[in-house]
Amino acid sequence: MDFAGSLPSWPSGLSAAARTVWAKHDFDSEGWLPLWRHMADSAAVAERLWDEWVPDRVRQLVAAAVPGGAGDARRMAVWLAAVHDIGKATPSFACQVEGLADAMRRAGLEMRLQKQMPDRRLAPHGLAGQMLLQEWLVERHDWGKQATLQLSVIVGGHHGIAPTHADIAELARHRSLLRTRGSEEAWRGVQHELLDTAAAVCGVRDRIADWRTMALPQSTQVLLTGLVIVADWIASNPELFPYFPGERGSDPERIETAWRGLDLPRPWVAVEPEAGPDGIFATRFDLPAGASPRPVQEAAVTMAREMAAPGLMVIEAPMGEGKTEAALAVAEIFASRSGAGGCFVALPTMATGNAMFPRLLDWLNHLPDARVETGAHSVFLAHSKAALNERFTELMGAGRRALAGIASDGGGDHWAHRGDAHAASAELVAHHWLRGRKKGMLSSFTVGTIDQLLFAGLKSRHLALRHLALAGKVVVIDEAHAYDTYMNAYLDRVLEWLGAYGVPVVVLSATLPAARRRELVRVYAAGDSSSASAESDAVFDSVREAQGYPLITTVAPGAAPRIAVPGASGRATSVRLERLDDDVERLADRLELELDGGGCALVVRNTVRRVLETAAVLRKRFGDAQVTVAHARFLDLDRSDNDARLLAEFGPPGKAADRGGMRPDKRIVVASQVVEQSLDVDFDLLVSDLAPVDLLLQRMGRLHRHQRGLGQCERPPRLRAARCLITGVDWDAPVPQPVRGSRAVYRTYPLLCSLAVLEPYLSHTSATGSTVRLPDDISPLVQHAYGDQVVAPPKWAEAMAEARTAHETHQAEQRYKADAFLLNRQARPGRALVGWVEAGVGDVEDSRGGKAQVRDSRESVEVLVAQRRADGTLATVPWLSPDRDGHARGGLALPTDAAPGARLARIVAACGLRLPPEFSDPRTLDAAIAELEADCFPAWQTKEAHWLAGELILVLDENRRRRLAGYELHYSRSDGLEVHRVR
Template sequence: MLGCKQKTFFSKDIEALPLGMCLAKLVVDEKTGESKPGVSVAEHCLITGFVAEELCRSLIDNMKQILTESAPFFASIHDVGKISPDFQRMIYTSWLGNVKDFPQLQSANENRAKRKDVSFHGKISQVSVESSFPEQKMLAIIEGMHHGFKPNFSPVAENSDIYGGDNWTSLRHKLIENLKRSFPYSGSNNLNEWKQACVIGGFITVADWLASGGYFGNIQQNHSYSKDDLKKIAHRAVHNAGFIPLSIKKGLQFEDIFGFSPRKIQSDLFESVSSPGVYVLEAPMGLGKTEAALYAAYKMLEKGLASGIYFGLPTQLTSNKIYERVQLFLEKIVGEESSYCLKLLHSSAWLEEDAFGEDAKVGKSWFDSKKRGILAPFAVGTIDQALMAAMNVKHSMVRAFGLAGKVVILDEVHSYDSYTGTIMNALVDELKHIGCTVIILSATLTSSQKKKILDLPFEQVLNDSYPLISSQTDKTFSEISSLGESNRNVSIQISKDDKKAFDVALEKAENGEQVLWIENTVADAQDVFKKLAAKSAEMGLECGLIHSRFIKKQRSEIENKWVSLYGKNGYSKRNTCGRILVGTQVLEQSIDIDADYLITRICP
């Protein structure tokens, strides 16, 4: 059995603990510091179901359809595996130091209840659910994964001696039947689609988190709360964690939010985004792709067809800059009676709070955990935070639940390599199936890339117009050519002569123009800056350098200075002197700047 020698530990004659004595956890007395029994497993499961009901009330309709009406019941049964002798011995030993007064636990082994061992309670929950609902294979799997990973499963029967034999098995089934009477369960809600099951699995995990800490964290056994009291606490716990219906201002026009009239390409996009699906906007820099995507997101929020926004970008720098713009956007669209949280998600996001000021700090501290940030209604971050929803990583189901039903904007997708692009395609496919509106922004995409993103057949003939909007909803594919922009003449010169480029840059700057010079590597950008800076100083010109290797405080100061000069608010300062800004491709990605003349190294 299990690939190792195991003895028979439990006799059929040994009774299980009474259901009310099977503890879910211990709590620490705030006055004495002593460990005391917390709620029972049965009560923790009931509380989790109450929390899940409250979570469902906060969700938009299409999210409720994904979760099904049985979601609170699915959440309630997640911990039935804690009704096992090994787990209970672990709890009672931690509380009392021994189990001498409990003959039901004498032969148990608390070491086997550890997360990677044979009787970890996630495994037992999985086999118990599969035994109770043989048709619900996927439900059993996600119940076993509610701690974020798939248990290292071994083929052990539910009534195995290791799991306590028939008596403990009967107790687990008794709890499942009790919970079925407390929460609706429809046998028609079979989970046959893994993408839907992942969202429900994330929902179960979130309900468990809320039911395990905060308002419920210190409730002890034999408390005086009634079921109605527990439901009221569940309401407060869910509401104060930030899971409340969004209040979105109605009837706002594009001009009301951004202060200028939309271009044709922008209006074409937000008029075409009318339902969940995948939309690809290809347009050059400077045409306002970001504003177009955000207004399309607003329209989906206004109609109740989206539960929030996730804005994913390729780098931390671009995430930081879009964060500021999205924050201004939210101040325009979110009603005063609705408390919202905009979360910045990347590995160094915590360092940015002081730079962004008090308003950037998390509105609801429950979302402050690294693994919970993506659950916030509005978030900006690097694309890897979203990609993990489609990868085999811990708590990928929580990320799937966090993205479900949202408008997911993925910017600068042309910059991703083949590896990241492949995972992104899998993410887009998953998002399509979980009620998301996916808006892809790019300066340009190859037809091969676009076919993979939209899951189109290889032989599909695509429109080669530019700018272009491509969309796929309910398996309906369409393209909109948006050629209504005013024509501009742009002169392009190609040269291998770096000295000529230096001379032109200095000449343009001396004439009062704002010059942008982009290199492929940091080392090359530093070398160009050294040469230009020395000459610029002699000529009374300003010269700057931006790349990703500055320390964060210094980089933030440099970015703020140059974005204020080259950004839309810097026109009044431009006639004071000519300038040259040198940098890498970070200057091309989601930073709202403008220049009179561009010198760029052709990419490798």
């Protein structure tokens, strides 16, 4: 019989002993829940999740792995949810509540007192349940013991970590924790009775025999584990499923009331657009009348439709060419063909994630499936400061219920409900149950930092949830060139698992080395056993050897890679390169000359120290109003305002005016790398410290980015030809020597490679001239700089060889460090997940420390900044801009003997600041933390001040200064944080 429709009620004929076994207990109310009822609740929730929430793609993956296809997949998922807590029917668990344990003893289930079982820690109920399910499958259904592991490990891992072989062996030596000696048969009878009942009710009793010989891929085991965890979390919530013994099973009214209260948004059901590329881009992205998609956008849509099945697409195209829009258009096609129920966009930083979030929302509001009548979609901003993003918090606030129900990952947040007048008209919701570091990624549409994707390759607790979240989405990876060897180790492993799940992936980059392109395609294809990569890596040689730019590479399941070279869009810029000595006064002289007739110049430095030193000199020459500073060492609110101001003043023509800005007649912006990526700004002149060539080209992408009049006639006459002055180098040394700060950030070898490929453009005697043509020269320069043999002047040979050896040693060290917690590759089908995350990192935290697990960076301190006024009172810093509603945020008094109100606390929380590298030294770090903790306000560490509890508060004096761990700190709205060692 096909298993469809609601689960039948659990039989009331359970034995008296089975009905006494408990699963949940509330010490305050003394309410409790029988195990059989929690089993019934969990099964009913899993049924609803499978039918109404799990994306088609996930259902397809499980169905393809089990003998009976879709019917067996559904049965198996619901049954595993039903039996996941069978380990609670053991003395090691039941002894914890003496009153309930005593009732079980009276029913014949003898057990010792809790204090008499000091070894009960060896039998956590997940592992105990795994052992009981194994035994039941062997004794009742004639399974081989090894074969049982691929299902029983899902029960064993439902609390986030699959048991190890050592765990299993240790519990096997302590059988009395599963059944009390002298009462074994009574315990066995109840355990098997509950398992028999679950098998009958879930419709698997007659199917188990056919499952004996199946070999579940590990990817399928992971997805089932993730689904069981979600079902358990929902069924364990007493607001949804009240605690009371009762005699009826999970009747329709109980589950219907709970499911209606939860109100989980359904997954996206994408419908492939019938229109061609012109129609897609016109309707999804509001192209101006008469405008057409660019060739790379059109080619991406065409190739997506021509692929045999959705797979991996790598889009390489110049900066400002519309790669993001191309990726979203492809995502719609991939989702419609694969059954993906959402999309995740991964970006390098929180700032780029914040910038992308409204663009994703705008796209969603243009999708046919995002209309109100089809129901709301869940959206999530995935980084540690998402709750401070005003656009995201607006979505979170829509339809907030008064019921303080579903606790997020350890919190007590209210959930969103679309039942009131405001929420009923909303198409997109930030559902409150789908929040927190473990559940947020389960939302259908997510924008986040690349860390959120890399965490899927990190051995950590509840990793199955992250895999479940990704397996049902299309994944877009932006700025793929921006990651080092350490991060790429995690990215490669994640791509391999995504390939195993058949997750469609779109990778974007303007400056991707050919070797890296090949590796991305190879590792993704390696996850699919049907792929050509299973036979030979040689099939991917064409990917590395491909010529042309823009370039699109695809690989579909079971197929060899395909390459396309779209036509050029016609957008081109010729950038003349010049050397400039590393002397700030000389820089000021040159800018004075170049900006004599007005104009906007961008000066990019590789360290914040150089940014501030440069700005100080330029302000003396040009005045404070003419020099703007941008770097990462600003308060979060200030940095957000800085980005908005840059876009308003230097953004695309027309759009800048829409933001209330006007392009200055003359301005110098001195910035760090924050202007390199995902910031659509346009300058007349560029001065840049030497950087690896791909990043230097990214910076050039901010030069003459937009057309300003015919032939750039709206720019000052002297600046109508684009020029980039390269500095930060001792040009007079026998081998040009990058400055110390640049070497510390990028290492010497990539900088020398950059110099080597740029030498023909910088040499006054070069026959090739001094002009870099964008986009034509982007790919050749990148490929030469990252090729096996970089051609450099002969006199550089010794320095290049020495730098290369040091660089390769560093890369090897990064790979070795990454291996410590790197998830294993998927094993052969049938191999159980036992020990899957053994020796992992525990819980992953979306914090600076958590990110350090997937980035090769030293831990630093993040503080929240407030100011002590002259009268001794505390306040928010005075210069903060008003919020979106016009309410003031700066200069507000803060209580120190009580918890600040919610709004005040949020303002302080939005004034986060990461202390610079000087504080990463362990001794300095410890000293700084100790000094900051000594200044804490106890009232701010309470539950009422949850925005501030556990945070370090940096209190500046009335002059915005503070001494900390031997350093003098000074903060200004114009320059951000300055740090000097106290002498």
